[in-house]
Amino acid sequence: MSSTSTPVPSLPSLASLCAAASFTPSETAFPREESDPRAVYGAIRDELLLDGRTRLNLATFGTTWMEDEARRLMFETADKNLVDTEEYPQVADMEARCVRMLADLWHxxxxxxxxxxxxxxxxxxxxxxxxxxxxxxxxxxxxxxxxTARPNLVAGANVQVCWKKFCSYFDVEPRLVPLAPGRLHLTPDLLAQYCDERTVGVVGILGSTFDGSYEPIADLCMALDGIEQATGHDIPVHVDGASGAMVAPFLDPDLLWDFQLSRVASINTSGHKYGQVFPGLGWALWRDAEALPADLVHHVDYLGGEMNTFSLTFTRPASHVAAQYYTFTRYGHEGMRRLHLESRRTARAVAAGVAEIDLFDLFTDGSQLPAFAFRLSDRAHALGIHERDVAQAMRARGWQVPAYPLPTGLTETWALRVVVRTGFTPRLASLFLDDLRQTARTLRSHALVSTG
Ligand SMILES: Cc1ncc(COP(=O)(O)O)c(C=O)c1O
Structure with missing residues (x-):
């Protein structure tokens, strides 16, 4: 494949359409015979048309738009195994460069x-x-x-499921602070009730999955300073910056949340969220070598080279690292700020538009992560309308807007969430608002008819 060819043709040829029409894939049994590649490709492509359209998917934080150059790099490096550092030293070096760039970004x-x-x-x-x-x-x-019995981890009940998995897979008691009306994430005042000598760490979330709000990392650290003074327990903080660690450095440079706070031991982010890379990439960084115990790092002799690994996986395509190196070097600080600022402006404008529709109340307004959550007003609930009805009606127009109950403490309350990412243009935003207004009108008139 030459470097100028496009990885995936944008339109199927007539020949592949005809071939696909005559091909029926097996649903269960492993196929006995070979099939024509064009027929198989066409049939799979047709079937995938039934999936939602990624750019209309306002449910995901995952990147759904990348420049052609980055897509091409992903395709061209998909055959390289990231762990073969001896064979592919350049891509290994790019990974190390990305780690250093993130360490710089996060101070x-x-x-x-x-x-x-x-x-x-x-x-x-x-x-x-x-x-x-x-x-x-x-x-x-x-x-x-x-x-070393009964370790625990403290976080808000709004943590993403990965932290519950961590606790369950690695025998750590999850101490999740429940939410309450007006408190949609972890706040410092409750930490003392949940932390003790067996607390391995507190997870602060920069960009809560449920509503896009930033937890107050500096205040959490300060509260833990107080706990240390009072009890002697020195409890480190991990910042889950899955989304926010790629947003705050560019849009909120004065916010204190990263390694500038001495209590922050480690930070994670998803390169595939606001790092602008298609799904399949995350990063984990520690403030220094001391924060990562040496006995967790494995030294392997592999294919003639020595390497250190700390991971739950082994083989992975080099594509995502190559693409991340592209987005970091292509956009730089200025470009990332431009992209995320556009997303935040769009999120705020759409949130303001939603607030004007009298059936809805906002939880958040898009001013932290470029995402916001909202709910139906009590009046709308009284008419018998549910958040699921809104999600379903919007889905009929192609928009994917998730409706879900809030975590422990507020499980009776449902939310709808909109995540704005690069690719959700002002034009799409205005069409989205038109559809949401129409949905609200339709649901209200149906509800009024059925309630008499
Ligand atoms: C705060 C937070 N942490 C962790 C995750 C899990 O991230 P990933 O999908 O990259 O595994 C998410 C996903 O949305 C998230 O929002």
């Missing part, structure tokens, strides 16, 4: 000697960061002659 004490790695996404990063917190706690406890 690590010594970015040139940054400690971190790429992962398949923030979920894997959460496992690695959680393991490092747990192992460090165990080392400290053993050094003090204490037992």
């Amino acid at each position: 690590a004490p010594d970015p040139a000697r940054a400690t971190g790695c790429s992962t398949t996404g923030s979920s894997e990063s959460a496992m690695l960061a959680g393991l490092a917190l747990k192992r460090r706690w165990e080392h400290r406890r053993r050094a003090a002659g204490k037992d």
